[in-house]
Amino acid sequence: MTELLCVGTSDAFGAGGRRQSAYLVRAPAGSVLLDCGTTTNTGLAELGVSRDEIDAIVVSHFHGDHFGGIPLLLLGALYEDRRRRPLVVAGPPDVEARVRAAAAALGHAIESQQWSFPIIFQQLRPDGFVPVGPFEMRAFATRHSPDANPHGLDLRSDGVRVVYSGDTGWFDELPREVNGAELFLCECTQVHKNFVYHLSLEELAARRGELDCGRLVLTHLGAEMRARRDYEGFEVADDGLTLKL
Ligand SMILES: [Zn+2]
Ligand SMILES: [Zn+2]
Numbered sequence: 001m002t003e004l005l006c007v008g009t010s011d012a013f014g015a016g017g018r019r020q021s022a023y024l025v026r027a028p029a030g031s032v033l034l035d036c037g038t039t040t041n042t043g044l045a046e047l048g049v050s051r052d053e054i055d056a057i058v059v060s061h062f063h064g065d066h067f068g069g070i071p072l073l074l075l076g077a078l079y080e081d082r083r084r085r086p087l088v089v090a091g092p093p094d095v096e097a098r099v100r101a102a103a104a105a106l107g108h109a110i111e112s113q114q115w116s117f118p119i120i121f122q123q124l125r126p127d128g129f130v131p132v133g134p135f136e137m138r139a140f141a142t143r144h145s146p147d148a149n150p151h152g153l154d155l156r157s158d159g160v161r162v163v164y165s166g167d168t169g170w171f172d173e174l175p176r177e178v179n180g181a182e183l184f185l186c187e188c189t190q191v192h193k194n195f196v197y198h199l200s201l202e203e204l205a206a207r208r209g210e211l212d213c214g215r216l217v218l219t220h221l222g223a224e225m226r227a228r229r230d231y232e233g234f235e236v237a238d239d240g241l242t243l244k245l
Contacts, residue, residue, distance in 0.1 A: 001028070001244065001245075002025065002026065002027040002028070002157060002158055002160045002162075002245040003025075003026050003242050003243060003244050003245060004023055004024070004025050004026075004162060004183065004185070004242070004243045004245065005023065005024040005026065005047065005049070005240075005241075005242050006023055006219070006237045006238060006239060006240065006241045006242070006243070007019065007022035007023060007024055007033075007040055007043040007044060007047060007049070007239070008020045008021055008022040008023075008035075008037055008039055008040055008043050008239060009021070009219045009220065009221060009237040009238055009239050009241075010065075010220070010221065010226075010239075011065070011189050011220055011221060011222040011223075012063065012064070012065040013222075013223075014039065015221060015222050015223040015225075015226050016221065016223065016226030016227070018221070018226070018238070018239045019037065019039040019040065019042065019043045019239055020037025020038060020039045020040065020065035020066070020068075020069075021034075021035040021037050021060075021065055021066050021219075021220060022034070022035050022036055022037055022040040022043055022044075022069070023035065023164065023185065023219075024044075024049060024054070025135070025155060025157070025162060026053075027134065027135070027157040027158050027160070028157075028158055029134030029135070029157055029158065030055040030056075030133055030134030030135070031053045031054050031055055032054070032055060032056045032057075032058055032132065032133055032134075032135050032137075032155065033054050033056070033057045033058070034058050034060070034153055034155075034164050035058075035059060035060055035066040035067065035164075035166075036057050036059070036066070036067055036068075036069040036070050036073055037064070037065040037066055037067075037068055037069050038064055038065065038068035038069050039069065040069035040073065041069055041072055041073055041076060043239065044073075046240075047240055050081070051073060051076055051077050051080075051081055051083070052077070052081050052083055052085075054087065055087070055088065055133035055134055056087070056088035056089070056090055056122075056132050056133035056134075056135070057070060057073070057087070057088070057089050057090070058088075058090045058091060058124070058132060058137060058153055058155075059089070059090070059091030059092070059095060059099075060091070060092075060139075060142075060150070060151055060152065060153055060164065060166030060167070061091075061092065061142075061144060061145075061148040061149055061150040061151055061166050061167060062091075062092075062094075062098045062102075062147075062148045062149055063145070063148045063167065064102075066166070066167070067091070067098070067099065067102065068102065068106075070089065070099055070102070070103070071099075071102060071103035071106050071108045071110075072106075072108065074087070074103070074108075074110070074115075074119065075108055075113070077117065078113060078115060078116055078117070082116055083116060083117040084116060084117055085117060086117060086118040086119075086120050087117060087118070087119055087120070088120045088121075088122055088132060088133045089119060089120070089121050089122070090121070090122040090123070090124055090132045090137070091123070091124060091139070091151075092123070092124060092139055092149040092150075092151045093123055093149060094123075094149060095121055095122070095123055095124075096121035096123075098149075099121070124137060124138065124139035124151070124153075125138065125139065126138070126139060126140055126141060126151075129154070129156060134157065135155050135156065135157045136155070136156040136157065137153060137154065137155050137156070138153075138154040139151040139152065139153055139154070140152050140154065140173075140177045142165065142166055142167070142168035142171065142174075143168050143169040143170070143171040143196065143197065144166070144167045144168050144169065144197045144198075145167075145197055148167075150166055150167060150168065151166055152164060152165045152166045152168065152177060152178075153166065154177070154181070160182050160183075160245045161180065161181045161182055161183075162181060162182065162183045162184075162185065162245065163177065163178045163181040163183070163184045163185070163213070164184075164185045165178075165184070165185065165186045165187045165199070166187070167187055167189075167197065167198060167220065168187060168197070168198070168199060169195070169196040169197050169198055169199060170199060170203050170207065174211075175207075175210040175211055175212070178211060178213055179211070179212040179213060180212065180213065181213045181214065182213070182214040182215065182245055183213070183214060183215045183216075183217065183243060183245055184211065184213040184215070184216045184217070185217050185219055185237070186199065186204065186211075186216060186217070186218055186219070187199055187218075187219060187220035188200065188201055188204055188218035188219070188220065188221060188225060188234075189220050189221065189222045189225065190202075190222055190224070190225065191222075191224045191225055191228065198220075198222075201218070201225065201228075201231065201232060201234070204218070204232075204234065205232040205234075215235065215243070216234065216235065217234075217235045217236065217237050217243065218231065218234050218235065218236045218237065219236075219237035221236065221237075
Protein backbone atom coordinates (compact mmCIF):
# COMPACT_ATOMS: atom_id res chain seq x y z
CA MET A 1 0.00 0.00 0.00
CA THR A 2 1.34 3.39 -0.98
CA GLU A 3 -0.01 6.58 0.57
CA LEU A 4 0.71 10.27 0.39
CA LEU A 5 0.48 12.37 3.56
CA CYS A 6 -0.03 16.09 2.98
CA VAL A 7 2.31 17.74 5.48
CA GLY A 8 1.82 21.24 4.09
CA THR A 9 -0.57 22.52 1.42
CA SER A 10 -0.45 26.34 1.50
CA ASP A 11 1.00 28.80 -0.93
CA ALA A 12 4.27 30.56 -0.04
CA PHE A 13 2.54 32.77 2.51
CA GLY A 14 0.78 30.22 4.72
CA ALA A 15 -2.70 31.02 3.38
CA GLY A 16 -5.56 29.82 5.55
CA GLY A 17 -3.15 28.94 8.39
CA ARG A 18 -1.79 26.00 6.41
CA ARG A 19 1.85 25.00 6.19
CA GLN A 20 4.12 25.40 3.16
CA SER A 21 4.66 22.62 0.62
CA ALA A 22 5.64 19.15 1.83
CA TYR A 23 4.21 15.71 0.95
CA LEU A 24 5.38 12.43 2.41
CA VAL A 25 5.02 9.46 0.05
CA ARG A 26 5.06 6.21 1.99
CA ALA A 27 5.53 2.98 0.05
CA PRO A 28 6.45 -0.54 1.15
CA ALA A 29 10.06 0.18 0.13
CA GLY A 30 10.43 3.42 2.11
CA SER A 31 9.45 7.08 2.42
CA VAL A 32 10.25 10.17 0.37
CA LEU A 33 9.48 13.77 1.31
CA LEU A 34 8.52 15.87 -1.70
CA ASP A 35 9.56 19.45 -0.85
CA CYS A 36 10.45 20.75 2.56
CA GLY A 37 9.29 24.33 3.21
CA THR A 38 10.26 26.46 6.17
CA THR A 39 7.25 25.16 8.16
CA THR A 40 7.78 21.49 7.36
CA ASN A 41 9.60 20.55 10.57
CA THR A 42 6.60 21.83 12.56
CA GLY A 43 4.29 19.81 10.30
CA LEU A 44 6.21 16.58 10.73
CA ALA A 45 6.13 17.03 14.52
CA GLU A 46 2.42 17.89 14.53
CA LEU A 47 1.59 14.81 12.44
CA GLY A 48 3.81 12.48 14.47
CA VAL A 49 6.16 11.70 11.57
CA SER A 50 9.65 10.67 12.59
CA ARG A 51 12.39 12.34 10.55
CA ASP A 52 14.20 9.04 10.70
CA GLU A 53 11.49 7.49 8.54
CA ILE A 54 12.49 9.69 5.60
CA ASP A 55 14.84 8.04 3.10
CA ALA A 56 15.06 11.01 0.74
CA ILE A 57 14.03 14.66 0.49
CA VAL A 58 13.29 15.68 -3.08
CA VAL A 59 13.03 19.36 -3.98
CA SER A 60 10.94 20.66 -6.88
CA HIS A 61 12.59 24.10 -7.05
CA PHE A 62 14.60 26.54 -5.04
CA HIS A 63 12.03 28.81 -3.44
CA GLY A 64 12.01 29.04 0.36
CA ASP A 65 8.50 27.61 0.71
CA HIS A 66 9.75 24.42 -1.02
CA PHE A 67 13.27 23.87 0.35
CA GLY A 68 13.80 26.36 3.22
CA GLY A 69 13.21 23.68 5.89
CA ILE A 70 16.07 21.40 4.86
CA PRO A 71 18.89 22.93 6.97
CA LEU A 72 17.04 22.48 10.26
CA LEU A 73 15.66 19.08 9.28
CA LEU A 74 19.27 17.94 8.80
CA LEU A 75 20.27 19.44 12.14
CA GLY A 76 17.32 17.77 13.89
CA ALA A 77 18.35 14.44 12.39
CA LEU A 78 21.83 14.95 13.80
CA TYR A 79 21.13 16.30 17.29
CA GLU A 80 17.69 14.88 18.14
CA ASP A 81 17.58 11.61 16.22
CA ARG A 82 21.29 10.75 16.18
CA ARG A 83 20.59 9.42 12.71
CA ARG A 84 22.92 6.77 11.32
CA ARG A 85 21.50 5.83 7.95
CA PRO A 86 22.04 7.91 4.81
CA LEU A 87 19.68 10.73 3.85
CA VAL A 88 19.36 11.56 0.16
CA VAL A 89 18.72 15.19 -0.80
CA ALA A 90 17.71 15.25 -4.47
CA GLY A 91 16.45 17.88 -6.85
CA PRO A 92 17.05 19.82 -10.05
CA PRO A 93 20.58 20.74 -11.19
CA ASP A 94 22.53 22.71 -8.56
CA VAL A 95 20.67 21.05 -5.68
CA GLU A 96 23.82 20.61 -3.62
CA ALA A 97 25.06 24.18 -4.14
CA ARG A 98 21.61 25.66 -3.44
CA VAL A 99 21.07 23.69 -0.22
CA ARG A 100 24.58 24.44 1.01
CA ALA A 101 24.16 28.17 0.29
CA ALA A 102 20.77 28.29 2.05
CA ALA A 103 22.10 26.43 5.08
CA ALA A 104 25.08 28.79 5.35
CA ALA A 105 22.86 31.87 4.96
CA LEU A 106 20.58 30.62 7.76
CA GLY A 107 23.51 30.14 10.12
CA HIS A 108 23.78 26.34 9.91
CA ALA A 109 26.51 25.70 7.36
CA ILE A 110 26.60 22.00 6.46
CA GLU A 111 30.38 21.90 6.46
CA SER A 112 30.49 23.21 10.04
CA GLN A 113 28.99 20.00 11.49
CA GLN A 114 30.32 16.51 12.09
CA TRP A 115 27.52 14.45 10.60
CA SER A 116 26.62 11.09 12.11
CA PHE A 117 25.04 10.06 8.80
CA PRO A 118 25.90 10.48 5.12
CA ILE A 119 24.08 13.30 3.31
CA ILE A 120 23.90 12.21 -0.31
CA PHE A 121 23.12 14.94 -2.83
CA GLN A 122 21.64 13.75 -6.08
CA GLN A 123 20.66 15.57 -9.24
CA LEU A 124 17.46 14.51 -11.02
CA ARG A 125 17.25 14.29 -14.79
CA PRO A 126 14.55 15.25 -17.27
CA ASP A 127 15.28 12.39 -19.65
CA GLY A 128 14.44 9.33 -17.61
CA PHE A 129 13.85 7.78 -14.23
CA VAL A 130 16.76 7.27 -11.85
CA PRO A 131 16.77 5.52 -8.46
CA VAL A 132 16.30 7.95 -5.54
CA GLY A 133 16.35 6.12 -2.23
CA PRO A 134 13.74 3.35 -2.64
CA PHE A 135 11.93 5.10 -5.54
CA GLU A 136 12.40 5.71 -9.24
CA MET A 137 12.16 9.42 -10.01
CA ARG A 138 12.34 11.92 -12.82
CA ALA A 139 12.09 15.73 -12.90
CA PHE A 140 10.54 17.79 -15.70
CA ALA A 141 10.90 21.52 -16.32
CA THR A 142 7.88 23.68 -15.46
CA ARG A 143 6.81 27.28 -16.11
CA HIS A 144 7.75 29.19 -12.97
CA SER A 145 10.37 31.75 -11.85
CA PRO A 146 13.42 30.68 -13.90
CA ASP A 147 15.88 31.64 -11.13
CA ALA A 148 14.36 28.95 -8.92
CA ASN A 149 15.14 26.20 -11.48
CA PRO A 150 11.52 24.99 -11.40
CA HIS A 151 10.61 21.34 -11.97
CA GLY A 152 7.77 18.93 -11.45
CA LEU A 153 8.49 15.55 -9.89
CA ASP A 154 7.47 12.15 -11.26
CA LEU A 155 7.80 9.22 -8.89
CA ARG A 156 7.29 5.48 -9.30
CA SER A 157 7.19 2.81 -6.65
CA ASP A 158 5.51 -0.53 -6.26
CA GLY A 159 3.56 -0.13 -9.51
CA VAL A 160 2.17 3.29 -8.52
CA ARG A 161 3.06 6.55 -10.28
CA VAL A 162 2.62 9.92 -8.58
CA VAL A 163 3.28 13.24 -10.34
CA TYR A 164 3.67 16.48 -8.40
CA SER A 165 3.60 19.75 -10.31
CA GLY A 166 5.80 21.79 -7.98
CA ASP A 167 4.98 25.42 -8.79
CA THR A 168 3.96 26.17 -12.34
CA GLY A 169 1.74 28.06 -14.70
CA TRP A 170 0.11 26.24 -17.60
CA PHE A 171 2.44 25.04 -20.35
CA ASP A 172 1.49 22.95 -23.35
CA GLU A 173 3.63 19.93 -22.42
CA LEU A 174 2.03 19.58 -18.99
CA PRO A 175 -0.56 16.95 -20.02
CA ARG A 176 2.14 14.81 -21.65
CA GLU A 177 4.20 14.93 -18.45
CA VAL A 178 1.39 13.85 -16.14
CA ASN A 179 -0.86 11.60 -18.21
CA GLY A 180 -1.04 8.01 -17.01
CA ALA A 181 -0.22 8.81 -13.37
CA GLU A 182 -2.36 7.27 -10.62
CA LEU A 183 -2.22 10.62 -8.81
CA PHE A 184 -1.45 14.13 -10.06
CA LEU A 185 -0.90 16.54 -7.22
CA CYS A 186 -1.33 19.87 -8.99
CA GLU A 187 -0.68 23.34 -7.71
CA CYS A 188 -3.62 25.75 -7.93
CA THR A 189 -2.58 28.96 -6.25
CA GLN A 190 -5.14 31.26 -7.80
CA VAL A 191 -8.86 31.30 -8.56
CA HIS A 192 -8.51 33.44 -11.67
CA LYS A 193 -5.57 33.53 -14.04
CA ASN A 194 -3.59 36.61 -13.07
CA PHE A 195 0.03 35.47 -12.82
CA VAL A 196 1.64 33.23 -15.46
CA TYR A 197 3.90 31.38 -13.00
CA HIS A 198 1.01 29.77 -11.07
CA LEU A 199 -2.07 27.78 -12.11
CA SER A 200 -5.64 28.86 -11.50
CA LEU A 201 -8.91 27.04 -10.89
CA GLU A 202 -10.29 28.82 -13.93
CA GLU A 203 -7.62 27.37 -16.24
CA LEU A 204 -7.69 23.88 -14.76
CA ALA A 205 -11.46 23.70 -15.04
CA ALA A 206 -11.21 24.71 -18.71
CA ARG A 207 -8.42 22.21 -19.45
CA ARG A 208 -9.61 19.33 -17.25
CA GLY A 209 -10.22 17.12 -20.31
CA GLU A 210 -6.55 17.34 -21.34
CA LEU A 211 -5.34 15.78 -18.09
CA ASP A 212 -5.67 12.00 -18.21
CA CYS A 213 -4.69 10.86 -14.73
CA GLY A 214 -6.41 8.68 -12.17
CA ARG A 215 -6.87 11.23 -9.45
CA LEU A 216 -6.22 14.94 -9.61
CA VAL A 217 -5.81 16.80 -6.31
CA LEU A 218 -5.27 20.55 -6.07
CA THR A 219 -2.77 22.01 -3.62
CA HIS A 220 -0.53 25.08 -2.93
CA LEU A 221 -3.77 27.02 -2.41
CA GLY A 222 -3.62 30.79 -2.02
CA ALA A 223 -5.91 32.73 0.32
CA GLU A 224 -8.72 33.23 -2.18
CA MET A 225 -8.66 29.55 -3.16
CA ARG A 226 -8.63 28.34 0.45
CA ALA A 227 -11.59 30.56 1.34
CA ARG A 228 -13.81 28.96 -1.34
CA ARG A 229 -16.29 26.16 -0.82
CA ASP A 230 -16.80 25.36 -4.50
CA TYR A 231 -13.84 23.87 -6.36
CA GLU A 232 -15.59 23.05 -9.67
CA GLY A 233 -15.67 19.39 -8.64
CA PHE A 234 -11.92 19.10 -8.01
CA GLU A 235 -10.54 17.35 -4.98
CA VAL A 236 -8.48 19.67 -2.75
CA ALA A 237 -5.57 18.83 -0.43
CA ASP A 238 -5.35 19.93 3.17
CA ASP A 239 -2.71 19.68 5.90
CA GLY A 240 -2.82 16.24 7.50
CA LEU A 241 -4.85 14.64 4.69
CA THR A 242 -3.74 11.15 3.68
CA LEU A 243 -4.37 9.99 0.10
CA LYS A 244 -4.39 6.20 -0.25
CA LEU A 245 -3.02 4.98 -3.57
ZN1 LIG B 1 5.47 27.71 -3.78
ZN1 LIG C 1 7.85 28.74 -6.28
